[in-house]
Amino acid sequence: MSNNINPTAQIEEVDQKAKPTNRYTLLLVISYLCLFVGSVSSSLLSKFYFIHKGSSRWVSTWVQSAGFPLLLFPIYLPYYLFKCTDRRPFDRFTLRILILSILIGLMLGINNLLFSWGNSYLPVSTSSLLLSSQLVFNLILSVIIVKQRITFQNLNCVILLTLSSVLLALSSSHDRPQGLTPTKYFIGFFSTIGAGLLFALYLPVMERIYRNVQCYEMVMEMQLVMEIAATALATVGMATDGGFREMKRESMSEFDKGGKWYWITVIGNLVTWQMCFMGTAGMVFLTSSLTGGICMTALLGMNVVGGVLVYGDEFGGGKLVSTLLCGWGFCSYVYGMYLKMKDQKQLHQESENKNLVMEMVHVVAPNSTV
Known part of the structure; x- marks a missing residue:
């Protein structure tokens, strides 16, 4: 019986990751929509949190992963409710995949912490410039780890997006906060560089692992384990550094919109960050780590537009050219x-036509001898 199941699972894997089928296209569209909505919304909600007197780096770190229970929906609903897959959740989820997911989740938790530290100290312009450097690191590490082929399209895109981020930073240079000491600046600088490097490493490492993953459902299962590990790390930090007491104090007295809007902001961050990471995982699984990095960097420009529309930020000539x-x-x-x-679809069609011709030849040949 197992011999009848495994080939089907292998065919499913090829269909989802390589062949341009309807299911592949649907998963790709859903992944990018999650990435787009999650990235822009989490950026706006994080800004809303800090604008209205939220200040905790641990809260900012914790909300990036603590919404992991939401991943149970894409893991269990396809099998138990929609009946669109024959694979049970966590089937063939090996000990090796579990260990890798935990280790990468801890790395992701450190990345979240570094991002929060940098975001709490640096102005938006400097932070955007430093985070854009992850795309260059991503291209280099993708070439080393997954043997990414450099083409005119991806190199041209990396150059344009990097120039866009640099121009965005230069056009926003006036937003440096008052009283930023050199010590805090350097802490924020190196924290942001570290976050960019870790995320640039995370993407090609995940692409390498996903080559042995059987289906999109298993990608979500790995994402769940990674987010649990990252949340455990953030929760330990919150508990030892008084982050939970700080969250309670902010909601009761410091957040100038009141406790109700404080918890709406926290819950909104939990949801949108999960959408962002779920979209990133889907993009890397279905395309490549470089594509995921390019999409993330491109959305930096969309975050600028979102800030203009929602918060009335200035939108000068530099930001226009950058966008x-x-x-x-x-x-x-x-x-x-x-x-x-x-081209892949055409090659696939040609391959199927060739196989059909070969089958006809095999059928006609015995009849001709008779």
């Missing part, structure tokens, strides 16, 4: 992906 460069680079990369998928 146009960002859109240009991203659209050129998407067009390159479209051409690649079109």
